[in-house]
Amino acid sequence: MLEEYTVSDDPGSIAALPVHEGTNAARFALAGALGTPAVPPAPPVGLRRVPVPGPPGEAEQYRYLRAVAEDFDADRVRRRAWADLSTGRGEARLALLVAGTCSPLERESAAAAVAMLDDHAVPAPGGHGGWDGPRWAQRASFVVRNALLGDDPGELLRVLAATRVADAARSADPIVRGFAQALALRPAPSAGKVSGALAPLPPAPVESTIVHGTWGWAGEWWYPGGDFHRYLSTLRPGLYAGGREFSWSGALDAGVRALAATRLRRWAAPAGIDSLFAHSFGADVAAQAVLAGTPVAEPVLLSAPATPAVLALAASGRRLVDIRLDFDIVLALARQPQRVGGPGVVSVIVERALWEHGATYLPEFWREERIAARAGLVRVPAG
Numbered sequence: 587m588l589e590e591y592t593v594s595d596d597p598g599s600i601a602a603l604p605v606h607e608g609t610n611a612a613r614f615a616l617a618g619a620l621g622t623p624a625v626p627p628a629p630p631v632g633l634r635r636v637p638v639p640g641p642p643g644e645a646e647q648y649r650y651l652r653a654v655a656e657d658f659d660a661d662r663v664r665r666r667a668w669a670d671l672s673t674g675r676g677e678a679r680l681a682l683l684v685a686g687t688c689s690p691l692e693r694e695s696a697a698a699a700v701a702m703l704d705d706h707a708v709p710a711p712g713g714h715g716g717w718d719g720p721r722w723a724q725r726a727s728f729v730v731r732n733a734l735l736g737d738d739p740g741e742l743l744r745v746l747a748a749t750r751v752a753d754a755a756r757s758a759d760p761i762v763r764g765f766a767q768a769l770a771l772r773p774a775p776s777a778g779k780v781s782g783a784l785a786p787l788p789p790a791p792v793e794s795t796i797v798h799g800t801w802g803w804a805g806e807w808w809y810p811g812g813d814f815h816r817y818l819s820t821l822r823p824g825l826y827a828g829g830r831e832f833s834w835s836g837a838l839d840a841g842v843r844a845l846a847a848t849r850l851r852r853w854a855a856p857a858g859i860d861s862l863f864a865h866s867f868g869a870d871v872a873a874q875a876v877l878a879g880t881p882v883a884e885p886v887l888l889s890a891p892a893t894p895a896v897l898a899l900a901a902s903g904r905r906l907v908d909i910r911l912d913f914d915i916v917l918a919l920a921r922q923p924q925r926v927g928g929p930g931v932v933s934v935i936v937e938r939a940l941w942e943h944g945a946t947y948l949p950e951f952w953r954e955e956r957i958a959a960r961a962g963l964v965r966v967p968a969g
Contacts, residue, residue, distance in 0.1 A: 588951055589761075589941045593632035600668040602661060602689045608939055609633065611697040611765075614686045615918035617671065617679050618701025627924045630913035631937045634672075642676030648739060650677040651684060658731045660688040660723065684743060687750055688726040690719030692757065693941075695726075696765045699750035700919045702743070703769060714758040726750070761941045764916050767801065770838035771867065771891065771920035791858035791883050794822040797850065799866025799889075800836045807947055808865075817949035821958055821965075822861050834871060843867060847874035854880050861886055861963070865947050873899040886963070888946035889914055891922035900928035907961045909934045909946050916943035934961045 591608020599606040600613070612630055619626040620638050629635055654666050664685035670678040686698030726746060733742035754766035796808040796815060806812040810827035819825045826832075832853045834846035850871060858881030864872035869890030876882050876899055886907040890896050900906055908926045912935050917924050926933070936955050945951045958964050 588938075588945060588948065588954070591939045591941060593630050593939045595633050597669065597672075600665055602664070602691055602694070604691065607691050607694045608941065610686065610689075610691075610694045611915055612913060612918070612939075613668070614683060614694065614698040614701045615915050617682050619918060619921050620676060620679050622704075622921055627913065627918045630939050632939075636671055637674045638671070638676040638679070640676070642679050644680075644740070646677040647680035650675075651681040651739070652734055654678075654681055655730075655734050658727055658734065660685045660727050660730075680743075684730055684746075687747055688723050688730065690723040692717045692719060692754075692759060692762055693765070695719075695722065695750060696754035696757070696762045697915065697919060699747040699754065700765050700768055702747040703751065705769065713756060715753070715756045716758065722750075722753075764943055765919055767838075768916045768919035771800065771916070771922060773893070773922060774840055791860045791881065792824045793826050793857065793859060794818070794824055794861040794863070795826045795832055795859060797832065797834075797862065797864040797868035797872050798836065799864075799868040800838060802836050802865065802868065807944075813949055814947045817952060818863060821963055824860060834868075836867075843871050844874060846871045847878060847880075850875040851878055851880040854882070858882065860884065863888065865889060866943065867891065867893075869893075870895050877902075886961070887926070889917070889943055890926065891917055891920065892924065892926050893922070896926060900926045900931050903929045905930045905932065907932045907934070907963065909957060909961060910936070911940055911945060912937045913939070914943055915941065932961055 592605060593612070594606060594609050599609050612633060616626055616629055616636055620636065620641060622641060626636070654663055663681055667678040667682035667685060671682055683698045683702045687695055687702060689695040689698065729742060729746045733739040736742065751766050751769065754762045757763050796818065798805065798808040802808060807814040809815060809831060815825065815827070832850055834849065835842055861884040862872050862882045863886045865888040869887040870893045872885055873893070873895035876885060877895060884905060884907065885899065887896065887909065889910050890908065906928065908931055910924065914924055934957060952958060
């Protein structure tokens, strides 16, 4: 079942209430992106963009936090900080995220903590644990109060956020675990433009396949017998199910994705691939493979980050289907661009506030949103 959240632009929706948890998780993800030189993602439909001209300085953020803390009441600080951030005061960003991290609501607390951190380290998940929101909120507020008494609160605040992310990585809630893992999906500082010469297509490639994303190897949705594989088989009868399916480790490493692209090219030779459905960073693998010469008639990207390889493929002019949510919280926390454009791109952007980064590989999502028809993926049988 698709899990939806409500988006509200009412100023009162900043309160830590379950009805507003999705709105605030989105706000925290957007606020986190303000701390980087990258252009922040567009907010979900119904939520205004935060009008900040550029990344706020660290020193001024600490000064603001101390000025509004007053023994640190998390609810009062988040209300004040959001009101100020909404009017363009970028120095309120850190205060908002610190107060959000202290929330008793698991998802918005995890989103704020991930947004606070600037590194790429993701804790080992371990076993899944429970969530005691009131206890966490009390402990976290105590840490913040002590941090603000010192000369340099930054270290303790980073420890607080890292502790919260470590707990999130072990959460029983897969949405929360996905938020924690978003840290590892952030662009490498050296990431730049990619170019490549596309190979000519074979006369008539008949087999299609699926490329899973990061952490996707252990899932079954992409594998023969999995629910998405069964669904796509009705659209592409040639969807591969021959016992040697392409897969890759899903490791959080650009070098691993490059190696996976090379192996995908070998897997596809010499006949090529008809439709290549690729989710998340599996789309980066697919794009690199196509740019390196893998003949693919129809790349179909699902919730793809706009990596340099994906953007280069989109700019090539060849038909490319891009299916995504209008706002993906995980990609926002990962500080990844969420739009792809180009002369051959067919965009299907679904304006629904869904929690799941994996919504685009759920059969019910495809049925409810008529994805195949909207993307032009329905083929009329010959004759």
